[in-house]
Structures are given as structure tokens and as C-alpha cells.
Amino acid sequence: MIKAIIFDLDQTLLNRQASLESFTDAQYDRYIDYLTPVSKAEFKSKFMDFDNNGYVWKDKVYAALIEYFNIRGLTKDELLEDYITTFCDYCVPFPYLYETLDELTANNYKLGIITNGKFPFQLHNINALKLDTYMDTILISEQENIKKPNPLIFEKAAKQLGFAMHECLFVGDNFENDYQAAKNADMHAIYKANHQAMPTSNIPFINNLDELISQLKNV
Incomplete structure (x- = not known):
């Protein structure tokens, strides 16, 4: 029994999928000054690709995003800290x-x-x-x-x-x-x-x- x-x-x-969609949407808006001319759709799509259904920790995800989009003025540690502290708000x-x-x-x-x-x-x-x-x-x-x-x-x-x-x-x-x-x-x-x-x-x-x-x- x-x-x-x-x-x-x-x-x-x-x-998790819906939560990540909501989170990455908001994160893009928070850091839009650094992320243009990358579109929100591109940012979210590549985040999901690099994330590999959660099997890749976000330090590597953000490092890959910064390299892929050639992002300047923003570090992987800043994006990671934002993820760690705010993701729960989008669960x-x-x-x-x-x-x-x-x-x-x-x-x-x-x-x-x-x-x-x-x-x-x-x-x-x-x-x-x-x-x-x-x-x-x-x-x-x-x-x-x-x-x-x-x-x-x-x-x-x-x-x-x-x-x-x-x-x-x-x-x-x-x-x-x-x-x-x-x-x-x-x-x-x-x-x-x-x-x-x-x-x-x-x-x-x-x-x-x-x-x-x-x-x-x-x-």
C-alpha cells in the first residue's frame, strides 16, 4: 500500500519551460541596453539551446551567450547573479x-x-x-x-x-x-x-x- x-x-x-520563458523575457528587458541589436526572440532561443533542458549550469550558458552575440559591457557573472536571485519570481x-x-x-x-x-x-x-x-x-x-x-x-x-x-x-x-x-x-x-x-x-x-x-x- x-x-x-x-x-x-x-x-x-x-x-520549468514556461518559467524560463517568463524569466528570459524579463531579463532581456532588464538588460536591453546591452543586448541590442540582439532581438528578444534570438536571446531567448539561444538561451534555451545552451541551457539544454537545465543540464548546463547558467555560468556556462551566459558565457556562451556573450560569446555568440558578442555582447559588450555585461559579464556572465552579472547575468548569473540576476538569474540566481530573480528566477524564483517567475516560477x-x-x-x-x-x-x-x-x-x-x-x-x-x-x-x-x-x-x-x-x-x-x-x-x-x-x-x-x-x-x-x-x-x-x-x-x-x-x-x-x-x-x-x-x-x-x-x-x-x-x-x-x-x-x-x-x-x-x-x-x-x-x-x-x-x-x-x-x-x-x-x-x-x-x-x-x-x-x-x-x-x-x-x-x-x-x-x-x-x-x-x-x-x-x-x-
């Missing part, structure tokens, strides 16, 4: 986030987050979405010095929640680091496909968070 639900953050609870939740968390809480599930990423950057994003008010444990890889897919980070979350691994279910959008890693750690898992092509067939999945409740009946 599932007693705890543990979530990935980016592209699972936090709509966008996925639809049905709060309704789903409210229903899970009402049904006495314990809740947690395991996310790879920088600390306290990821914590600021979690707090911006008020996810901290729902969660019984939050593990951020840089703070824990363990990252997914290492099973130790899943084991630590289960221990903090007070349940055996088979009593926990993990929900995430990365097939290797979330779904398969949780399964390898002896947790149940559901893949959040986000309407993308499935990496393999015959696995439990959701596209939207409001589908999670009904999927729990099949675990």
Missing part, C-alpha cells in the same frame, strides 16, 4: 498542482521532493510555489551531496518519511533519473510524460497532475 508520494521538481511540479506551476497536493494531503499521504540542482536556488523555487507548506521532506542534490539516479537519495527520502521503499511512489519526468532510478531503488514509480513521446511502452504514466489520483489505484 502506498503511503508516501515523492516528486521531482522541474517539469513535474514546476513548469510557474503546472495545472492542477495545488488541487492534487490538497487531495493527496486530505487522503493522509506523506509528501516529499527529490530534485537534482543547486542549493539554495532550488529551495527558493520550491518556496516560491509554496510547495514547502505541503512537503514532509525536501532533498536537494547539492545540499545532500547525492544526486539522482543514485539510490541513496531515494532511500534517504523514504527514511525521513518513515516508510519502507515499497510504501513510497516517485513521480518524475526523466525516465532514467526519475522513473527507472526509483524503480531500481525498490520504489514504485509513475512517469510524467508531459505529452511527449513515451520512452518505452507498458509503464504507468500521467500527462497532467490531476491524473495521479486515479493512477494510484492501479499501483
